[in-house]
Amino acid sequence: MILVVNAGSSSIKFKLFNIKDIKNPISTLDGLAERISVDGKLTIEINGEKHVFESEMKDHLEAVKLILSKFTELKVIGKPEDIKGIGFRVVHGGDKIVKTVELTNDIKKTIEDNIRLAPLHNPGALTSINAFQASLPNAKLVGCFDTSYHQTMPEINYMYTTPYKWYTDYKVRKYGFHGISYEYIVYKAQEIFNKKQDKLNLIVCHLGNGGSICAIKNGKSYNTTMGLTPLAGLMMGTRSGDIDPSIIQYISKETGKDIYEITDILNKQSGLQGVSEVSSDMRDVIAAAEKGNKKASLAVELYTQIVADFIVKFANQINDKIDGIIFTAGVGENAGVIREKVTQKCGLLDLNIDSNLNDEKYSDYLVISSAKSKMPILKVRTNEELMICNQTLKFL
Structure with missing residues (x-):
């Protein structure tokens, strides 16, 4: 056992x-x-x-x-x-x-x-x-x-434009998270694409209540959206993702709240919850948007635009043939409307989803792109527990 x-x-x-x-x-x-x-x-x-x-x-x-x-x-x-x-x-x-x-x-x-x-x-x-x-x-x-998979990122992708001493003295750099999930997706992609790991180029969107995207080049993490902490990058369930850092000082002056209170708000009261004022759960926000709630619609549009922007950015950074764009985790695996909106907003990549396949039930993985798409698009069920089990087996 x-x-x-x-x-x-x-x-x-x-x-x-x-x-x-x-x-x-x-x-x-x-x-x-x-x-x-x-x-x-x-x-x-x-x-x-x-x-x-x-x-x-x-x-x-x-x-x-x-x-x-x-x-x-x-x-x-x-x-x-x-x-x-x-x-x-x-x-x-x-x-x-x-x-x-x-x-x-x-x-x-x-x-x-x-x-x-x-x-x-x-x-x-x-x-x-x-x-x-x-x-x-x-x-x-x-x-x-969760951080170990991303340690292959080159310096140009993990360094911040802050004083270099912050890196040497305080370890301020991008670490990235969801690494176990990304590792599993790469493991699974070898079977899906019938390719060795070191030949795989992927853009993987791990979209759950917390969310991140990873550019995978030759089977290794090349760049990712989360940073020093999981607060960075995408808009999430309750996390803001990337914002102008001066907002923190500005809100502190306007409200009298200290930096810890504001950071807590950015972690726990922002993202889908903060913009929609409906819920942190994407299912609730989509349902409210479909009923005409304008803030919920704005939250969905913001969310999908930010995801799309990072996909296009990472495709440019990989700068090579991309084997597939993969959606995984709770939202990525199950929210067809999010996958469709994201791919529609990746204009430069000429992506196209087959609506029937996008809505089709599946147990493991499913290719959902149409013949018109310049890149394969897939929904893949991640399995972090199985990945941890397999890694533990190696030590036995």
């Missing part, structure tokens, strides 16, 4: 894989321990059936013990030691971690050092790693980092 873990400050999301066939790991369950240190709730889903347990979990260690005991109780494992490897999603590895690694003490120190770059995400990951290590001391612990 291999367990895949995505932990936050008060939650542990997990998926368990059975490895009877190394080439085809089978997901046996997934679940969520939430409200850790508050009142505690554990949900485990097996074959569509949900098992819910209300239980006080004062910390991550108690949550882990509860998770493992329920695995045994539900007979998905014989004993906790059946779990031979645990793969952790970690958001930030800084500029030192460039691939999936075993979670040694040195690596854990690096995760700790990068808390300043990911204060909302890295502490929960580190706490969870320590909790599983205490409960399953013989399991192999592996870290998959």
Whole structure:
């Protein structure tokens, strides 16, 4: 068994894989321990059936013990030691971690050092790693980092036009995120296009509540939209994406709010939520726009224009034959109207979507471009958990 873990400050999301066939790991369950240190709730889903347990979990260690005991109780494992490897999603590895690694003490120190770059995400990951290590001391612990895939970006694409000392002294640079998803898409694209990874040129749009785009050149990250933090780049569910930085000072003067309050607003009250004043969920915003809500319509038009602009920019930077433009994640996989509007706004690229294919149901991937399109356009279901599972397997 291999367990895949995505932990936050008060939650542990997990998926368990059975490895009877190394080439085809089978997901046996997934679940969520939430409200850790508050009142505690554990949900485990097996074959569509949900098992819910209300239980006080004062910390991550108690949550882990509860998770493992329920695995045994539900007979998905014989004993906790059946779990031979645990793969952790970690958001930030800084500029030192460039691939999936075993979670040694040195690596854990690096995760700790990068808390300043990911204060909302890295502490929960580190706490969870320590909790599983205490409960399953013989399991192999592996870290998959959202930032590591982007460490192949050239300097011209990761540097900011700020004082160079900010880079050397404070590590101010573009890091990029969603790397595990991009890595999976490239892995999948080898099969789709029947090409080796180092021959693939792709533009991948990972559009969810958080969103980013990655220019992939010769199978490697060449540029991406998120920056030092996930606030940069695209308009998202509640994040503003790129704005004039002087807006922060201006709003501070006008409202008396400090920089922390304003940054919090840019992270949690902007994007689709802020412009539409309807919702941060694209489904709600589209529904409101279709009913004539002008702010919701504006939000959809803004969102799709910004995505299109980055696609055209990245196509120019790749400056070579592009194998495909791929839409993935919650919005990218499921919102046909967004895919259609985005491609219509990429005028210079002569993209064209087949409306029937765009709306067609699919389980894995589907080419949705028409014969008129100069580039293939696809919708592909990402699978970060499977990617983490496969990476963890390599260490076993």
